[in-house]
Amino acid sequence: MTKPKAMIECRDVHKYYGDYHALRGIDLTIKGGEFFSLLGPSGCGKTTLLRTIAGFEDISSGVVLIDDREMGDVPANKRPTNMVFQSYAIFPHLTVAENVAFGLRRDPRGKAEKAAAVDEALAMVGLKGYGARSAHALSGGQRQRVALARALILKPKVLLLDEPLSALDRKMREQMQVELIKLQRQVGITFVLVTHDQEEALVMSDRIAVMFEGEIAQLDGPEALYARPATRRVADFIGVMNFLPAHIVADIGGIVTVDVPGLGQVQLPHSQVSRANEDDEGAMIGFRPETMTLVGAGATHNQPRETNATIDEVVYYGDMTYYDLRLDGVARTDGKSRTVRISMRNVFGRDVQEVGTRTRLAWSPGSLVLFR
């Protein structure tokens, strides 16, 4: 199988707004047909990077290539990209069909062919028969679909999506996430999505670039990003992660031996070692809530290690229960006890345990990440 070719390449891209350094040397390759996400908190430069690819922002230095063509001075209207804006930017004085057909104005095809293309595009986004409606009468979800149809009718090589789901309510958002994935598979073109919602990025993307302060902190697939965050900051940003202070005992032959109060001594290969934050005091061990199992009350597990703990808090979520645990041997800091959060799926026949119960926690060294 041949490797899919690079659709977008950014090489050492810098962008300054006056003194403000918005993009600090972005190196990035997005493959053809990929669903790629730029994820980060607001102000991290993800939207700037997207607008740079679209051609709305000039770059201060560096190179952007789309489909092997250097984009230097190519303006947005001549690039093989189309954008779905955060506000959708539906033209309010035009009908749905006129909106969708807007990009075909310079198309030499005849009227009937264009109308057929519009119908096809509307059918693709599930708005068959909406063509004659006026655009301002549409709901948020429908506007989004019109924006998608309007961009996709031009058959761009890359579709850029700037926080397209942030204006929708939760139910609608989840539905649109699935539809976007299906749509992307159907049309097969490269999607580049900007989002601050880590869940959205994990659900939809083939690969994700996590950005902080104009730099890419980690570029990985969703699973790798979640299980092996490259830095503590990425770990904090994506999902929930527990942290416990750790002391490094030895680092010999690619294996790091750490002493973790509460868990005991653990040996971790370098593949489970990530970078700590600059202001962190000492090393930290991190783990996700669902990687550990609360023993007892009918739960089975095959995890090799066990630790004694007391249940400090129980949060019941219907399908899940979150337990905050005090591990034996974890020192109290500032008079507060440090707790770790464990999530357990509620299955039939297994009772929710009560606050104050003495219990045991089962875990595997393979699920730990060391930040140093």
Added chain:
Amino acid sequence: MSNHSKGRGLQAYAVLYLLFLYAPILLLPIFAFNSGTIIAFPLQGFTTEWFAQMWGNATLRRALTNSLTIAVSASVLATCLGVFATRASTRFSFPGRGGMMGFIMLPMVLPEIIVAMSLLVVLLGMGVQLSLLTVILGHALICMPYAIAILSTAFSSLDRSLEEAAFDLGETKWGAFRLITLPLVMPGIISSLLISFTISLDEFIIAFFLAGNEPTLPTYIFSQLRFPRSIPVIMALGTVLVILSVVLLAIGEYFRRRGNARIGGAPTGGLL
């Protein structure tokens, strides 16, 4: 009970207030059709003679033509310049933007007599012949702030990404402006044209200073007030002007509402 009587008092106040504002204007048509030459009650009889006299008066016709020429040119000029200035100030940030807009808006608060005097001094100093053109330029200057005030609302309520979207979909910058921005700010442009037209039409001081020998409606009316004989004709002229203003305002409001409805806005604000 007390609420009711309080409401009565306010109602009477409102009626008196409106009467005070509009009674003089209502007198215009009454005396325009009165056959007596003296503006006083009791009314004498019905006549349309004053309208006929007005139509037969060559100077008045000239003044009217001049005023319409000035008002149309000044409002178009002020609105075009206003569109450029507003788009620049709402879409781009550039050094000196605040100061520049401040200077453009200044004539709104500057006493008109000062504007008129200084313009006269400058024009005479430059050796420019006073004509309708000089009045047009002066009127464009004082209409600009109003045009910009109206256009700013239209431009700033416009989503920036609309034009970007059109550009992204392959249009040129000009095409995006013409196809998207222009239709959406059209109600504002029409309002601006109408307001500028009205301001220019009844402007006296600048017209008086800068028109040279050419009469405009306000300067002509002022000159005729010395002759009691021609007052009924002025009344007839006033009546025509009132009707014209109402019609213009109604047209402007119609376009504003239609524009608003087209983009789904609520029918609020505006002049009416």
